[in-house]
Amino acid sequence: MERFASRRRCLIPENFFNIRPLLPSLPPPPLHPVTGSPLVPEDLRAIFAPGFVAHEAATETLVPVPAKAMEVLELWRPTPLVRAVGLERHLGVKSRILYKYEGVSPTGSHKSNTAVVQACLAAADGVGALVTETGAGQWGSALAHACTRFGLRTKVFMVRASFRQKPGRKAMMNLFDAEVVESPSASTASGRAASAGDPDHPGSLGIAISEAVEEVVTGGCAKYALGSVLDAVLMHQTLIGQEALAQLREMGCEPDVVIGCVGGGSNFAGLAFPMLGEVLKGRMKCRFVAVEPEACSSLIRGSLRYDNGDCAGLTPLLYMHTLGRDFVPPPIHAGGLRYHGMAPLVSHCVASGLVEPLALGQDEVFRAARAFLNAEGILPAPESAHAVAAAIREALEAERQGFAMTILFNLSGHGLFDMSAYAS
């Protein structure tokens, strides 16, 4: 088998893939946070741009990629599908290990996929600014970059733990002209309530989301953008899995297991859902593994129930695996995985037995990152390193049992902007 599927023979998909029409059952609908009744598009339009709400409500399996978004996506897509021959050799396994590499995007992670689409949709709707939150800074950077390309202003509430650990990410957002605010901040009621006067409160994604949503609701002209969790965001990321399917076909192989790390769930779903679609149509057989950090394991340690996506209870109630909206995760390095909830579609797939959850400790994950760097010459983002570690586990277990399989994982971003985390 070739080490690479030739990128030049793979096309960027013209449509996003919507898994919902293919699922045997759907998760319970989102509820209005105040009335408790099922959300209607009008409710969402109070927060999100109309074009985004239309994507969230999509009922077709294929939803066209906007032409102006495609112009930007072409800068780095299709992304490479790579056979990790160096890692296979390092592990001494017969299994084939493949990774889809999203670190070639302008801000170094898969987040740029949905950021470009959301900025494009907002600009088409005449929205002047997007407000969001960011944990590790990947999402904030991606959105700031995308907004620059579509002439939108950006405001980012950045979780304090990351704000202080990652000045480079803040500087990057500032370069893209984004206003970056340390969260919990004193400028919103949610921020003041969450910090309770503690200026060193580490913050959380849940708190930062509350602040961003509050800013949009009380402001007016800006809309909110979310980097994961919602169906539309997962759908935007399916460019990854659709490309990978075409590239796998070109390589003449099918995966036995597909792996992604999960914080909100979008990079995992982006790779897995198009393949799960094939499985549901009976065209393919394959396992799916969603990997979380042990310190913030909503799929395994959380409960499946309605909860808010944010801390203050301003966002819709989502039916998902949650550690509780007021859970403040420990300051692990994989800041992008420090989230109390999970995408309802990923939660539903886990509850339905279509996807297996796996929680891994930080030491194993860092050892995997190091091994991958040495064997493949790419430093994974701390988040993506969870997927690397799970792929290594699968390969070693198959070897122990004496068989070979094809393992595919999503290398959702590089770690070149997270060197302080690796250094410590």
Added chain:
Amino acid sequence: MERFASRRRCLIPENFFNIRPLLPSLPPPPLHPVTGSPLVPEDLRAIFAPGFVAHEAATETLVPVPAKAMEVLELWRPTPLVRAVGLERHLGVKSRILYKYEGVSPTGSHKSNTAVVQACLAAADGVGALVTETGAGQWGSALAHACTRFGLRTKVFMVRASFRQKPGRKAMMNLFDAEVVESPSASTASGRAASAGDPDHPGSLGIAISEAVEEVVTGGCAKYALGSVLDAVLMHQTLIGQEALAQLREMGCEPDVVIGCVGGGSNFAGLAFPMLGEVLKGRMKCRFVAVEPEACSSLIRGSLRYDNGDCAGLTPLLYMHTLGRDFVPPPIHAGGLRYHGMAPLVSHCVASGLVEPLALGQDEVFRAARAFLNAEGILPAPESAHAVAAAIREALEAERQGFAMTILFNLSGHGLFDMSAYAS
């Protein structure tokens, strides 16, 4: 015209393009630094790996890309050729502005092209380690990354001014397991002589090259790697121009002017030489502009004569535009352009009237970087911003004269690792 040449229909070239056989005349040959007689391959093998020396001595127009190097290059090549529609609109010009974007490489610049080839050749020759110098850190990062992929150790002498300004670049090299030494260092005779006891001597590329070469000559098992200047390095970079030619054909256009920034000259030559080859064959008409910083302008303020590539006089004497090997450039932000000399082939093309030199001041260059970021959503490396500024000049001048032309420049790297320079 499409905004993009489709990358999927462009192939990575199978050969490097060697301009030498096509030039009407050649520059005087390199001389041995001690004997003063023309260099023979044996002399070079004292410093460089044999495979690299063979590339330096190549007489054919096409030299095959090693298969194992191709496997790595495929991670990000072909790179996009983009029409800067945002910049055209911002400037209000009729001219078409195109850029070849090398910032998609693993370390964010064109340097990874030759780094991968040099590491590949050294590994094939059984060399255990490569020693080099770095200014801004782009070359050192690129080589450290490439060495990781081919199982080689790396030692980098880093110019002190950058070492102190850019801790992120140093951290990146350390991550790739490179040993990074502040230059001038106390560990070599050249370093001790250059610093003359001043622990805050800012250093220069010339001094750092001396230290690296001295380390190789007095050490033994390691070889030296150079990131620019030499014919072979320029030849490795011609992947850029060959791809661009194919992409321009696909877009159905030809450039009227081709622009690149020059420090040692490799990114400029990489884009320009394949097109200059077409011009020399009478198949194309086009101007070529090499852009330098005013503060370190060897092509315009230097003299064309034999000089050493380094400060201590350990490297061969090269016939080139030079500010003098003991010139210590002011600490401008574009650290990669702080070099006293110039690639002999670029110098020769300037002296022959095939290439026009242009020197630009730092303020104009930074304004261009800012305009490009706002219009195109990509932050150029401070070095590459010189090419952006020159492209803007060409477009505005054409507009003033009432005509439209096609301007192509090399966006040799992104500036995401140089944010401290932009911030200050």
